[in-house]
Amino acid sequence: MKRVLLLFIGLVMMLSAKAQFPMAMGGGSKVTVTGKITAVVLDSITRKPVDYATVALIKVKDNKSVNGAITDDKGKAVLQNVAPDQYKLTLGFMGYKTKTVMVKTTPERPDLNAGTILLSPTSGNLKEVEITGQKAMIENKVDKLVYNAEADITNAGGDATDVMRKVPMLSVDINGNVQMRGSAVRVLINGKPSGTMANSVADALKMIPAEQIKSVEVITSPSAKYDAEGSGGIINIITKKKTAEGVSGSVNASAGTRSNNGAFNLNAKTGRLSVTTSLGLNQAYPQKSSVVVLNNAVINGVNNTTSQTGYSDWSRVGYNGSGGLDYDINAYNNISSSVKYNHFSNGGPGLYEVVTNGVVSHNSRDMDMSFNNLDWNVDYKKTSKKEGEEFTLSAQLSTGRNGSDFTNIFSNPNQPDLIIKGNNTGKNNEYTVQADYTYPFSKTTTLETGMKGIFRNIISDYGQGSGQNFDYDQNVGAAYGVLAFKITPKISAKAGLRAEYTKINAAGAGNDYFNLFPSVVVSKTIKGMTTIKASYNRRVQRPSLFYLNPFRNESDVFNPVQGNPNLAPELTDNMELGYSTYIKGSVINASVFYRRTQDVIESSINPIIEGGVNKNLTTYINVGTSQSYGFNVFASYNPKPKWTLMGNFGMNTYDVTNPADHIKTGTFLNYTAFARSAYALSGGWSTELWGVINSPRRTFQGRTDKMYFYGAAVKKEILNKKATIGLNVLNPFNRDLVINTVNTTATSNQSTNIHYPLRSFGINFSYNFGKLKFTQKKKINNDDIKQGEQQGQGGIGGQGK
Incomplete structure (x- = not known):
């Protein structure tokens, strides 16, 4: 009943706005030349x-x-x-x-x-001086910061994970888990969600070749128009999907010691009809990572110790394809449709020596994971003679299937082999309908309103063929209203309210909740191009299948992983004060923020004994309440027209408390730093150097040591500047990235040491043809579920998805 009432109220809002302010002439407002x-x-x-x-x-x-x-x-x-x-x-x-x-x-x-x-x-x-007219690497806009990835030559040969490491305000661990200012974010592709992201954003990012990415938008204070998911904010990845008169496109290819990528984009337009298509490929060679895991626990007064020493040899392959049609019915009506398919698989064998309370055995492992997803969008847009007035109606279907299979073989002298197997198949179907209406009352006042319905069904067969299923339904109804207006000629404001009703049915048990999400941002222009901005918003993160799935992944028998169907959503309040300016060719962007999150979702390690063997079972719980303070400073400077220096430094506190469970972590500092130097030489040559440092990452039980990445690239324009050829290098002076993690409970501790081979060298080639003109279409954004993190590396502690 609540959902029906909510949708009815939203519809009345839209129809009322339309009736009072006709689309064509604006309701008789005063005409100004x-x-x-x-x-x-x-x-x-x-x-x-x-x-x-x-x-x-x-x-x-x-x-x-x-x-x-x-x-x-x-x-x-x-x-x-x-x-x-x-x-x-x-x-x-x-x-x-x-x-x-x-x-x-x-x-x-x-x-x-x-x-x-x-x-x-x-x-x-x-x-x-020979000016090449290159796009700025970073653009600071009123409501977001934009990193133009296509202008960064060091990205060639990598994937979206490598690109994310260079984006201001973001931090990325070795598995590709992305955070903004120390908190989880929502990741969109071309302004809309992808079913591929539903399980693990880390795995989804590895599917996208860096050469397909045009830019990355960082939205720290989303308005009520956006779905409320993402406590840290929203990241929108814009791919090289373009519309051009005639035929145009691009071809990119790279080969290296770590991975090979390929990307192809073709665009055609004639009259009112536009057609786009793209294909991306990504293949990573097997990476042999040395792994050492030690579990210690005191259970029933007895000390139990299990150590594992060995290696994993994982590889991955992925491909994606898309196609789209766009047709202008007339000057005021447009219809478009697009479809995208993604496939990704990774995994491989591993071999470990296991010592359990002094008894030695050998464990041969094999782990394979796969993801397949299809997204189909249909969109209708109507504009009018009144500048800025727009009505859109959108529908989206997302359907996916993912699988996880593992085999463990334990060998002991004079004993038969012990074989442990498991498999999990997950199906995800999501249907979305959305209507949005924008009406400008005047040049200084604009109303945005809309309604949305999301209907999800997830089925996970986690019984290793026994027919046991986890059946999960989640339906969300939403309506919003946002008013943008000027308080004075130099002070602008945008205030809004979003209402969301959620109904859940999981394994026969029902739950529903209703939330209001206010947002407000006030911006003042001090002089010229200097602005200050203050904002507040409330956000939510609902757990996805990754966190809910009760399938028990025992690819590492001693460190199994299992989801928790009883998780509550996170609720976050954000406040931010920002400053940006341009000074004699320099860009400075600074902000301070405060964030409070209830029911924080984190992984939890629990020592157990099964069959006389000490194990650490990892699951997910609502840890408690987190309060975080932080700041971020970004600056760009051109000592010369061809030389660009760029740096970003961010810091935030980590502090989680839960008096009921006696959890109090204390306050820790997290930071991330990035620096870049780019220089363009004569004759079409350009060079770049860059480096990233991520501080140790904290959880309520543990810590992962800091990590750093650095690289360089050189590029040469050829074929009358229609093509480029270049060389890239990543971490050339360190073969391995060393990842140390320690987790501690009241009765146990777990330490993991991974040496992941990261050093790589590569060559890349790109070719562009045709004259390109960019267009942007409004798409559905499902921003309401917390995306999973990939656990472990090379099979240790991995979560089947």
Whole structure:
């Protein structure tokens, strides 16, 4: 009944807004003559376009910023909805001197072509400067920070996990688990969820070749328009899906000592019809990791010890393909559809010497995991003559199947072999319908409202063929309203409220809950391009199949892993204060934040004895309440037009308490640091150096030591700049990444030492053809479930998914 009432209220909100403010003319609001200002920005030496230069429009009489734009690949900028007045055009880009041009529009001539504007490089030796017009690596926008991965030549040959390590404010462990400011995030692909992410975001990221990624958006303070999942925020990976008039595309290939990647994108447009398609491949060679695991426990007054020493030899292979159609019915109506398929598998053998209370045996293991997922989207969009008014209706089907199989063979002298097997098959079906409506009351006030329904069914056969199933249904109904408005000409605000009703049926037991998620952000422009921002929002993270699945994975018999169907969702309150500015070609972005999370979900190790053998069973529990304070600073500086220096440093506290279970971890500091230097040489050559350090990672029971990654790349443009060829290296001076983890309970401790071979060398090639023009389509975003983390490495402590 609650769900029906919620959906009805949301529908009334949308219809009421539409009735009061007609789509075509805006309900009789006062008509104001407006126009546009266009300009083309060129380098003063080479006369080549300067793309991604910032253009700010400032009113002369009060020196207030009223509009802005970014130049395209031809150096052109267009500022729309400009009221007649006298203005200053302020133009700037890293490595160039800021320039101001006076302009004026009138009611009789509201449109103005400012013509060609030349920017001068800041370098002292201008005669030797050859500007290439490369996209900025980092863009700081009002509601997000954007990392342009396609502009980073060191990404070639890697996967999405390698890309994520270089994104400001993110930290990634060796398994690919991503956090923002020490908390879990929601990861989207092209603005929408993928069923591939439903089990493990770490595994899903390994499926995506780095060459397919265009950019990564980091949204720290999502509004109520977004689904409320993701206590740390939202990460949106934009792939190289493009729409162009005619035929265009790209081919990328890389080969190396660690992995091989391939990516192909083809785009075609004729008239109103656009067609896109892509194919990605990823294959990693078997990585032989040495592993040492030691379990100690005192049970019933007796000390039990089990040690394992050996290796795992895991490999992985993945491929994905997609296709899409986009058709403009007329100037105001558009329909589009896309389908994407993903396949990924990893696993391999391992061999260990096991010593249990002085008794020696040998364990031969084999572990295989696979993922298959299909996402299909259909979207309809209607616009009107009123600038900014938009109605969209979307539907999405996501269906997937994943499997996990393991075999353990124990060999002892003069005894028959002991064989332990297990398998798990999971099926995930998800259906989503969504309607959104945006209405601008005026230039300064805009309403966004919408409704959404998500219907999930998960079945996991975890009985090793015995017919036992875990059947899980989760239905979510949501409605939201967001109002964006200006308090003063320099102060903008966006406030909203999202209502979500969740009904769960798990193995015959039902549960439902209703939540309200407010959000507010206030931004003030101090002067020019300097802004400060304050925000608050509430978020939720519902556990996914990864955390709920009661299947017991015994690929490591002494360290089994099992989900918990009784987990409660996490609820988080976030507050943030941010500052950003551009100073003489430099970019500075800083923020401080506070976060409080109830019912934090973490892994929990429990010592048990089965068959006289000491084991550590890992499951997932609601640990308690976490409070975290932190800050992040990002800066970019161009000492010369061809030289870019970039750095990011973030720190946050970790503290979990639960008086009922006597849990109090104390306060620990976590940090992540990133540095990059890129230099473009003459003749189409470019070079880069980079490094990342992640601090030790804490849980309520343990700690994983710090890790660091570093690399370099060189790239050369060939074939009239249509193609590039390059070399990449990762951790060249250290063959292995050493991962030490220690977990402690009141009666036991577990230590794991893994030497993972990370050093790699590779060669890459890319070729682009056609003239590309980007378009962005609104898609469904299911942002409401906590995604799984891949546990362990090379079969130790792995979770079947």
